[in-house]
Amino acid sequence: MAYWLFKTEPDTFSIDTLKAQGTACWEGVRNYQARNLMRDEVKLGDSVFIYHSSCKNVGVVGIATVSREAYPDHFQFDPESPYYDPKSDPDNPRWIMVDVTYQRHLPLVSLAAIKANPALEEMVLVKRSRLSIQPVTEAQWQAILTMAEPG
Numbered sequence: 001m002a003y004w005l006f007k008t009e010p011d012t013f014s015i016d017t018l019k020a021q022g023t024a025c026w027e028g029v030r031n032y033q034a035r036n037l038m039r040d041e042v043k044l045g046d047s048v049f050i051y052h053s054s055c056k057n058v059g060v061v062g063i064a065t066v067s068r069e070a071y072p073d074h075f076q077f078d079p080e081s082p083y084y085d086p087k088s089d090p091d092n093p094r095w096i097m098v099d100v101t102y103q104r105h106l107p108l109v110s111l112a113a114i115k116a117n118p119a120l121e122e123m124v125l126v127k128r129s130r131l132s133i134q135p136v137t138e139a140q141w142q143a144i145l146t147m148a149e150p151g
Contacts, residue, residue, distance in 0.1 A: 068099035
């Protein structure tokens with residue numbers, strides 16, 4: 001099993017939305033490096049930190065599990081979708097998505113707290129990566145879980 005951090009803007013799709021839906025497709029990834037990670041490395045059963053970005057309280061807010069591996073993102077073919085890509089070919093789709101299933105909320109582990117933790121200094125997130133899909137090591141995963149514990 002691998003660990004991941006998936007970024008989302010809570011005004012578009014929040015941890016609360018995922019909880020309400022139970023399982024949701026993680027669509028709209030339009031960065032080739034993030035797409036390649038989802039396509040080639042994100043696997044069924046992997047654990048995912050849900051990370052709220054571009055908001056007042058930026059940080060890790062919950063946990064999900066990958067419940068379906070990579071498949072074509074159907075929004076790339078929908079001219080009404082903001083994720084439409086006229087250059088994508090249905091016979092060779094350019095963009096993919098995975099499904100994630102809600103596990104639980106976490107108390108906010110802020111980006112500032114993550115950056116301040118020496119155990120996380122090598123985390124992709126701390127290296128100022130803008131990738132929406134990022135790998136997380138097991139040690140980093142455990143450090144963030146510890147930070148989320150009360151007290």
